[in-house]
Amino acid sequence: MSEPRTLNVGLIGAGRIGSSHAELIARTVPNAQLVAIADPVEGVAARLAEQLHVPAAYTDPAQLLADPQVEAVVITAPARFHTGLVEQAAAAGKAIFCEKPAGMTLEDIDRVQQAVEAHGVLFRIGFNRRFADGFPQARAVIEAGRIGTPQLLRSTTRDPGLANPAAVAPWTIFLETLIHDFDTLNFLNPGARAVQVYAVADALVAPEYKDAGLLDTAVVTIRCDNGAIATAEASFSAAYGYDTRAEAFGSGGMVTAGDLAASTLRYYGPEGIAVDTVRADTQSMRGAYTGELQAFTDTALGHPSEGPGVEAARDALRIALGCIASCRTGAPVALDVVGAAR
Amino acid sequence: MSEPRTLNVGLIGAGRIGSSHAELIARTVPNAQLVAIADPVEGVAARLAEQLHVPAAYTDPAQLLADPQVEAVVITAPARFHTGLVEQAAAAGKAIFCEKPAGMTLEDIDRVQQAVEAHGVLFRIGFNRRFADGFPQARAVIEAGRIGTPQLLRSTTRDPGLANPAAVAPWTIFLETLIHDFDTLNFLNPGARAVQVYAVADALVAPEYKDAGLLDTAVVTIRCDNGAIATAEASFSAAYGYDTRAEAFGSGGMVTAGDLAASTLRYYGPEGIAVDTVRADTQSMRGAYTGELQAFTDTALGHPSEGPGVEAARDALRIALGCIASCRTGAPVALDVVGAAR
Amino acid sequence: MSEPRTLNVGLIGAGRIGSSHAELIARTVPNAQLVAIADPVEGVAARLAEQLHVPAAYTDPAQLLADPQVEAVVITAPARFHTGLVEQAAAAGKAIFCEKPAGMTLEDIDRVQQAVEAHGVLFRIGFNRRFADGFPQARAVIEAGRIGTPQLLRSTTRDPGLANPAAVAPWTIFLETLIHDFDTLNFLNPGARAVQVYAVADALVAPEYKDAGLLDTAVVTIRCDNGAIATAEASFSAAYGYDTRAEAFGSGGMVTAGDLAASTLRYYGPEGIAVDTVRADTQSMRGAYTGELQAFTDTALGHPSEGPGVEAARDALRIALGCIASCRTGAPVALDVVGAAR
Amino acid sequence: MSEPRTLNVGLIGAGRIGSSHAELIARTVPNAQLVAIADPVEGVAARLAEQLHVPAAYTDPAQLLADPQVEAVVITAPARFHTGLVEQAAAAGKAIFCEKPAGMTLEDIDRVQQAVEAHGVLFRIGFNRRFADGFPQARAVIEAGRIGTPQLLRSTTRDPGLANPAAVAPWTIFLETLIHDFDTLNFLNPGARAVQVYAVADALVAPEYKDAGLLDTAVVTIRCDNGAIATAEASFSAAYGYDTRAEAFGSGGMVTAGDLAASTLRYYGPEGIAVDTVRADTQSMRGAYTGELQAFTDTALGHPSEGPGVEAARDALRIALGCIASCRTGAPVALDVVGAAR
DSSP states (O other): OOOOOOEEEEEEOOSHHHHHHHHHHHHTSTTEEEEEEEOSSTTHHHHHHHHTTOSEEESSHHHHHHOTTOOEEEEOSOGGGHHHHHHHHHHTTOEEEEOSOSOSSHHHHHHHHHHHHHHTOOEEEOOGGGGSTTHHHHHHHHHTTTTOSEEEEEEEEEOSOOSOGGGOOTTHIIIIIHHHHHHHHHHTSTTOOEEEEEEEEEOOSOGGGTTTTOOOEEEEEEEETTSOEEEEEEESOOTTOOEEEEEEEETTEEEEEOOOBSSSOEEEETTEEEEOBOOOHHHHTHHHHHHHHHHHHHHHTTOOOOOOOHHHHHHHHHHHHHHHHHHHHTSOEEHHHHGGGO | OOOOOOEEEEEEOOSHHHHHHHHIIIIISTTEEEEEEEOSSTTHHHHHHHHTTOSEEESSHHHHHHOTTOOEEEEOSOGGGHHHHHHHHHHTTOEEEEOSOSOSSHHHHHHHHHHHHHHTOOEEEOOGGGGSTTHHHHHHHHHTTTTOSEEEEEEEEEOSOOSOGGGOOTTHIIIIIHHHHHHHHHHTSTTOOEEEEEEEEEOSSOGGGTTTTOOOEEEEEEEETTSOEEEEEEESOOTTOOEEEEEEEETTEEEEEOOOBSSSOEEEETTEEEEOBOOOHHHHTHHHHHHHHHHHHHHHTTOOOOOOOHHHHHHHHHHHHHHHHHHHHTSOEEHHHHGGGO | OOOOOOEEEEEEOOSHHHHHHHHIIIIISTTEEEEEEEOSSTTHHHHHHHHTTOSEEESSHHHHHHOTTOOEEEEOSOGGGHHHHHHHHHHTTOEEEEOSOSOSSHHHHHHHHHHHHHHTOOEEEOOGGGGSTTHHHHHHHHHTTTTOSEEEEEEEEEOSOOSOGGGSOTTHIIIIIHHHHHHHHHHTSTTOOEEEEEEEEEOOSOGGGTTTTOOOEEEEEEEETTSOEEEEEEESOOTTOOEEEEEEEETTEEEEEOOOBSSSOEEEETTEEEEOBOOOHHHHTHHHHHHHHHHHHHHHTTOOOOOOOHHHHHHHHHHHHHHHHHHHHTSOEEHHHHGGGO | OOOOOOEEEEEEOOSHHHHHHHHIIIIISTTEEEEEEEOSSTTHHHHHHHHHTOSEEESSHHHHHHOTTOOEEEEOSOGGGHHHHHHHHHHTTOEEEEOSOSOSSHHHHHHHHHHHHHHTOOEEEOOGGGGSTTHHHHHHHHHTTTTOSEEEEEEEEEOSOOSOGGGSOTTHIIIIIHHHHHHHHHHTSTTOOEEEEEEEEEOOSOGGGTTTTOOOEEEEEEEETTSOEEEEEEESOOTTOOEEEEEEEETTEEEEEOOOBSSSOEEEETTEEEEOBOOOHHHHTHHHHHHHHHHHHHHHTTOOOOOOOHHHHHHHHHHHHHHHHHHHHTSOEEHHHHGGGO
16 A cells, blocks of 8 residues: 655744644644744744644744755744745745745746746745635636626735734735735636726824834725726724625626624524624634645645635735825825836 | 595606506506607607506607606606606606616716706605615614624625626626615615725626626625725626625624525425525515615605615715726725716 | 596404504505494504594494495404304495404305305405515426426414513414415415325413413424325514515425515625514515505406405315314324314 | 653544544544544545545454554444444453444443443543534533523434435434433433433335335323423434524423524625534534543543533433334333333
């Protein structure tokens, strides 16, 4: 009997999402084995490694990348380090799963692309919505032509709370939150391309941080080259939980995906009907996280499975950068200008 | 025993919505009696009057307004005649229920206001969404403070089909369709005021009519003076029926209103679960039409009941006019400019 | 122009459901006019008549039946008087709408049938579920063959509360509450006939009234001659509102009808999602009451419209009587024994 | 760093559910490792073992039980072998997870209890509904007192199809299908005990197998010692998928659990709204299967986690046996008679 082929994974960045991904790789994703964790904060990688029975812990990602055991890396470091880490990982010949965004500029994306192509390594970006309950099914319905030509699209991300407004970088809502929605809108409008964006954003949740540049609420209008008009919308503080929904309307029908219900339980009491809601992405997106890491693992092991790569990373980032430009000018922005660099 | 007090109503304009309103007044609205119908097309008023056992039919609205039997009028003539008819009806001392919009310009609204105030007559506008299933309940939840401060709002109107694109005036989507959504957004954001709009519109349903000025698909972003960002969206052709929904999200929660299901029936078959959808406004809005006409009748009979008047008409039209300006310039438009006339 | 033809209706029994029906006839049902009310309690008919602007009020139903103005009667007296009143009304040549049940025994139903046939008058029974949202649609799906042969059926009625347990007659749960479910199960299993019943009933809501014969909770299993097994279930006290639902499962699929939601409003707050529920039959069944009274009015005016008559009354009562026999013996009861009288 | 503690599991019976459980243990359940598979059919265990990279495959369960590597067994053999295999596994000192039922008679359950107690091994039965989406949440709501005293309960199991009617044993619908519902009803009525059952069953799906004793459709009424009346209902052929739902109604409210929707996707097209349904237990119950195997694994590894054991097995079987007696006599059966053996 042949030995089972397992992918040895190293994880860089053991913060909130890193810990969640680490646990999924270690315990839930079949054929993936977590063999190393790196985090610059003394003791953080070691503690997580002990808890998950992972043999190696490092404070320097370079050590992890130098570990010959490690075949693939999952990058969950802060966003500004993504591009550099991708370049190092590619140079080390590792298959790469990188949390979004892959970079902060289109030049970053060019660097990612060059590194990945030059070293011939697998690259996947963590656009989890593509693996979330209802979303791939929506895409399949659209690809089958059942909504006709997409005309109106919508994607929403509302986080359950804003723990530390002081720590949020000015354009985070576009670069790290709405980038999921931009990718979702691209995903649900196959073959089309965003050509213009108009963004409105404000500090409505924590207005006291507005002067520091915080934007916690935003609405974006996107025109696409197939005529479709898309809306992306985000808030950093939804009182009722973690809200990620999408809607795609076309000449032949509509699909919606996403749901707030935490389970099939319905309670009927003196106050009416009550339904518990999902409270965190690590709860409602657990299946999506598992799915994207599974697809990455399978592909790295030679069983190709679909997932977003450099092109998807670039297409979503172009929109995010257009939003920043639109906020700065208060006017709509043509994306060919934004994307001219390429 | 005192005689029941009944409101004698005359209806001007026996088209599609006029016929529907006529039937509701004649048959369903308690304490309202339809006593006269006017329509300029020879035979139209007479036929509808016979069908509904209405004693008087006219081809000239002036005849109807001169009929001493008529205490109140329902104006369902084409939109461009609304302002003039309101002025005549007010001069004749009739209580007035006018379909939207009350005029095509803010000057029109000024004329309506002056006429109504000068003659001391009741004026109501047909913003039916305020009486539609779920919408007044949503407003009550918002007024009770249960969603906190509104931050993100959305209102959608999608008509089931575009029967005659050639007959649609260029800005109809803003002046006659989205005006419902603008009013809904005002209704669900009590006390706030729209300050800026940005509109994107196109002919996606019937592109062959684009050169003739048809706009059949539109998305509007509205900034309000309480910080809220609202989105209104419309299409003239939804394959699945008549779709009117709203969502209001705030610092403390969210409400949604509107539903596509035609009844409580659910069918589970080999293809999965199937739910019939509402196919026409006269089906899904029947309760709302009855409600607004009932509120008008009750108020006219001295039992005051809430409903939208001149202020609501103006507030919604301001947004619609801002959209037209935005489409013309391709840029966001500040509404204080639009509303400067007043 | 021909005069509108209106049905002059007299109502007998101005209690809770009588007052509700009276108001619907007086204000909402087109082409029906409430011209007389009778109630034996001094002043009750007069007060309701004044409120609804009804010209005549009587304390003796015989007076109402003798009123030449009255063309049709709606019988909402206590159940034990139904059969006698139907006989008198038929003898007086009135079209008859009788609340359920038409009698307490199958002999009563025979008397009803003889009276109605002998005098050639219209007879309808108030099995409102046939007109409730979703139920006629369910029947249409079943008649179209879309669930195949019915195999498992279910109907539920749960009232929101038990105001006065002392006033409830021992078998009321079968004769007046579940009789709706028995009719619903017959309605959703067209052409089939109940052949055996087994009933379990108890006083779970108000156990202190059990010795007085109160049964407030019951579950009934019904075998039908097409093999289908049906369950009817009732409670006199649902904390969350008025709950009437049905389900029909067959070889080709399933339909469900009935819903607790009071409106399309959904509230999302810190506790999750909340939906208001319907709290009373006069709220959730208002459309059904209007529908059944409308169908009766139309038919009486010569525009035939479907609705349940003597046969439906008998078929449902047979099951109710079988339930009583089953409770007495603690065993299943064959309905051919129950129905042998005919 | 301490080594991760993993449970070495052997699986007996590689049929449909056995293969599904094997895959979950091998690939999805953290801390469980599938080390051996046994199946009497030549080649079946070997093929599954190869596919899942399991080192050992046997044709005789005794070989598997003799394998010192194996610490725990999952018994997915045909039902009639369960009791004997449990006895052998207990004698071999293995922790035991046994698919339902644990036996065909109460004497079987006594044997199971004696074996498990004598050898001090863990015993869990595969009542998966306790781990299915919504069901544990429903139990928690009930235990918190939020529905008050349970009065009316319902549990449904409808399988998507009857592949081979000839292979189904006569009482399978009670012993292997409805036994899930009996356990669910016990689970949702904590502390109560079934005292009487009445069962109606027939061959409605495959009437041509009725003479061979097939029963493919059944409805059971259960009285409990706290007054509650419960209904269990099953069909072997639901056209629309795999349908498992429960409802518990009490003096203070109601909970429902279970849902047919396959994902959050909703499609709105010319025919209305369409929702895909779950088509197989291995699809809709995947989470439940994982959950029950996880709870078993955790408990076996010394991290106690709740799950059904011998008492639950006995309580559900008592009801199933009562149903068989009720079918034989056509009458209700008191369960103290059925359970008298103990």
